Amino acid sequence: MGRFEGRGPPEPVKYEPASVKDLLVEMKDTAELLIDLSYSAVLHGSSTVAHEVLELENKMDVLQMRARMSLMLAARNPNEAEKLAPVLGVVAAADKVSDAAGDIAKIVLEDIGLPDAMRGALSEGVETLVRGTVAIDSTYAGRTLKEIDLESVTGVRVIAIRRDDDWILNPGPKTRIEGDDVVLLRGPEASVADLYPDLTGDPFEPDPPVEPVIDDLERAVDSIVLMKNLSELAVDLAYGSVLFDNEELAEEVTNLEIEVDALQSRFEAWTLRAAKETEDPVSLRGLIHLGVATEEISDAALEITEGVLRDLEVHPVVEMAVNESDEIITRTEVRADSDLAGTRVVDGVPATDVSTSVLAIRRPDEGWLVGPDIDTTLRAGDVVISKGTRTSAAEFETLAG
Secondary structure (H helix, E strand, O other), X not given: OOOXXXXXXOOOOOOOOOOHHHHHHHHHHHHHHHXXXXXXXXXXXXXXXXXXXXXXXXXXXXXXXXXXXXXHHHOOOHHHHHHHHHHHHHHHHHHHHHHHHHXXXXXXXXXXXXXXXXXXXXXXXXXXXXXXXXXXXXXXXXXXXXXXXXXXXXXXXXXXXXXXXXXXXOOOOOXXXXXXXXXXXXXXXXXXXXXXXXXXXXOOOOOOOOOOOOHHHHXXXXXXXXXXXXXXXXXXXXXXXXXXXXXXXXXXXHHHHHHHHHHHHHHHHHHXXXXXXXXXXXXXXXXXXXXXXXXXXXXXXXXXXXXXXXXXOOOHHHHHHHOOOOOEEEEEEOXXXXXXXOOEEEOOEEOOOOOEEEEEEEEOOOEEEEOOOOOOEOOOOOEEEEEEOHHHHHHHHHHHO
């Protein structure tokens, strides 16, 4: 399928003075939301969420075109061009993530289909994500998220809002919900079911239950789920490596990309073997599409890190973007005599007074543990990927050493 097929002609883009820093931050947020929404569309078989993915993909096309224009004007001499080249790579890679997410959404929109085993495996431990339009007479309309205190009261988060053609990414306490806003909600299914009618005026219709796996496809499904988790982590680490000029994080992205490539090879072999025993092999098309798009996301993550791995000087525009980040991502190796060795991960946070979330653990003898279980115990030699404030990251590093 052509890049713009099914989406109408691409809108004209003219140069407008814009902050490259702001464009980079917005592209990062958009890319991360695209990955989240595309897999959720597949998981729930939701054409409405899939259409939002294509809307966001179109937004990303405009952002990357505007960023390229601004970067070309900023390169006034060879020295500037050298510093801006990696930033141009980040822009292009973010667009590739967007295209891959769009391809995942088309699995739903073009009714390519997935085995029920896929949705069953993806749904384990995953919160519900729904799209709804705020009713004009909703009690939530005209109020800020702080006034509503939605997450504290219901456990449901507003992860994005589309108002006409404008998107509000990462809405905060001061963000006001208005009637006719298209909101994307994530949370426990029971809480979403209680909230949705009051917010939208429509009844909530949960997904029908599906069988978690079928024997013939179990290994293929397990591998694609792991590929998804590793690719999402790779994108997160890739942006962290660029924003904080962290070569160690960039090297972990390389490790992740190698792992995803190996999984992709095994996934293809297992899918082909399963096709022999499947009553309708054509039903596996969606699974194959998902595997290809997931691998493309990890490749794009590696491209984002190229400037860091080549030890190119960070352009001031990236440093400006860093200053707007409240959280940082760190890579920490647990030493044998550290205070973290033997510490249990509870709700994603080490059982210490340090405010840091553990995203993943790379264990020498087991490989990657993404989103480690609450009962996982940190061991000497573990490489811990964590996210937290700058202060907590420094304290966490001290404990690990």
